[in-house]
Amino acid sequence: MFQPKTDEEIVNIKIDDEIFNLKMEEGIVNSKTDEEIINSSNYNFTLDIETLLNNPPTTRSVMRRGECYIPRPQNYFMLYRRNKAAEMKSEFAGLRSSEITKQIGTMWRNETKEVKDLFYVLARLARKRHSVEYPNYKYSSRLAEKRHSVEYGNYKYSLGNKEKKNYINLIKYLYEYLLYFIIFLIIIIGCYNCLHKKQPFT
Structure with a gap:
């Protein structure tokens, strides 16, 4: 058709x-x-x-x-x-x-x-x-048929193809941000430990 x-x-x-x-x-x-x-x-x-x-x-x-x-x-x-x-x-x-x-x-x-x-x-x-x-x-529109459901806690969202793509991109962005934050935190902790190890005893 x-x-x-x-x-x-x-x-x-x-x-x-x-x-x-x-x-x-x-x-x-x-x-x-x-x-x-x-x-x-x-x-x-x-x-x-x-x-x-x-x-x-x-x-x-x-x-x-x-x-x-x-x-x-x-x-x-x-x-x-x-x-x-x-x-x-x-x-x-x-x-x-x-x-x-x-x-x-x-x-x-x-x-x-x-x-x-x-x-x-x-x-x-x-x-x-x-x-x-x-x-x-x-x-029934084709858009409605292609919508996807996303659940978060007690809430349920219905997403179309474009919204689903944006949602996936947001998740990827948050995941990368979290990964960079963890790496940054590990570096800070490592530097902090190194500085304290080099301090002379009194």
């Missing part, structure tokens, strides 16, 4: 979603039903609509997490990317997924308003279908 790779992609998707929500609230997109909009479209889909609306069963996330894992509902870019990737399969042969996503992202930004509105509507249909197939689905 497609996951945005950069902050710019995430921001662009959020902005487009907000614009689409405003359009839907104002009734700008279309007064037709979603099905009528799709059926009356002249857009040349490579994948048939039924295949496109259903979450692909062989995504890396599903295969990695097992059959019980419920995939996220597809957004407009996931749908557009899947269709474009199928359309340009030969052109994209040998490219990494991230490079394919980057190229298709450029294509999306250059698409007409009509094409974008079409995929916004497809995304809404995909969400409806997803809610029927998985009525108990609750979104």
Whole structure:
């Protein structure tokens, strides 16, 4: 399943979603039903609509997490990317997924308003279908899934990957500081003992 790779992609998707929500609230997109909009479209889909609306069963996330894992509902870019990737399969042969996503992202930004509105509507249909197939689905961010717990006394902290890295670096720093302090203390004690041994008896 497609996951945005950069902050710019995430921001662009959020902005487009907000614009689409405003359009839907104002009734700008279309007064037709979603099905009528799709059926009356002249857009040349490579994948048939039924295949496109259903979450692909062989995504890396599903295969990695097992059959019980419920995939996220597809957004407009996931749908557009899947269709474009199928359309340009030969052109994209040998490219990494991230490079394919980057190229298709450029294509999306250059698409007409009509094409974008079409995929916004497809995304809404995909969400409806997803809610029927998985009525108990609750979104859980990947960041939350990757958080780690750290216990200290009676307190328990939940750390993300970045926080975990900072925590480990802090522990390393404290360990080195303690090690240098012990070495310094040994040197001071040694010097003190040497000075007292050299003093003459009275």
